[in-house]
Amino acid sequence: xxxxxxxxxxxxxxxxxxxLILSLPLWVLISIAIKLEDGGPIFYSQxxxxxxxxIFRILKFRxxxxxxxxxxxxxxxxxxxxxxxxxxRILRATAMDELPQLLSILKGDMSFVGPRPERPxxxxxxxxxxxxxxxxxxxxxxxxxxxxIYGQYDTPPQHKLKYDLLYIKKQSFLLDLKLIFLSFxxxxxxxxxxxxxxx
Numbered sequence: 001x002x003x004x005x006x007x008x009x010x011x012x013x014x015x016x017x018x019x020l021i022l023s024l025p026l027w028v029l030i031s032i033a034i035k036l037e038d039g040g041p042i043f044y045s046q047x048x049x050x051x052x053x054x055i056f057r058i059l060k061f062r063x064x065x066x067x068x069x070x071x072x073x074x075x076x077x078x079x080x081x082x083x084x085x086x087x088x089r090i091l092r093a094t095a096m097d098e099l100p101q102l103l104s105i106l107k108g109d110m111s112f113v114g115p116r117p118e119r120p121x122x123x124x125x126x127x128x129x130x131x132x133x134x135x136x137x138x139x140x141x142x143x144x145x146x147x148x149i150y151g152q153y154d155t156p157p158q159h160k161l162k163y164d165l166l167y168i169k170k171q172s173f174l175l176d177l178k179l180i181f182l183s184f185x186x187x188x189x190x191x192x193x194x195x196x197x198x199x
Contacts, residue, residue: 016105033087040066048117051140056109059100063088113176114142115164144183
């Protein structure tokens with residue numbers, strides 16, 4: 001497995017570098033669109049829990065109204081969440097809001113494939129409810145994974161956990177390539193909000 005993790009890291013660096021270069025025009029267009037819609041911040045940053053429980057900051061294009069969680073605290077967004085902006089709906093459907101996470105991959109905080117990183121307060125909540133949740137932290141969090149491809153927008157956390165643990169058990173370079181390919185396929189179709197069985 002050591003060779004796999006070394007190769008995976010090199011592949012992450014290569015693919016993230018190419019992705020950043022090719023997506024630069026999109027960064028400009030997305031930034032302009034977000035600013036024109038409501039004049040709010042282009043990005044938003046949050047703490048997430050990574051490998052071995054390490055806290056790191058994640059960067060995303062803002063897809064919700066400013067201060068969306070001011071009155072609600074940390075809650076998962078629903079498919080028709082009224083806090084999501086018009087531009088944000090497009091970004092989420094195409095997963096373009098995740099583009100800044102390529103920087104986290106380059107830094108080594110994330111990988112292309114792995115369990116999605118969660119906020120510390122949600123990790124605390126889920127760990128109390130589902131003791132196996134802490135097993136997710138033996139690998140780096142990812143931009144995509146089995147739970148994102150085969151789960152749906154409102155898949156319960158305990159079901160996503162089963163997908164994540166399955167990935168950790170079965171992880172291989174071929175599986176990573178398959179999940180990355182399927183992620184690109186869903187992105188090109190603009191179907192991230194209707195994925196799962198419908199892909």
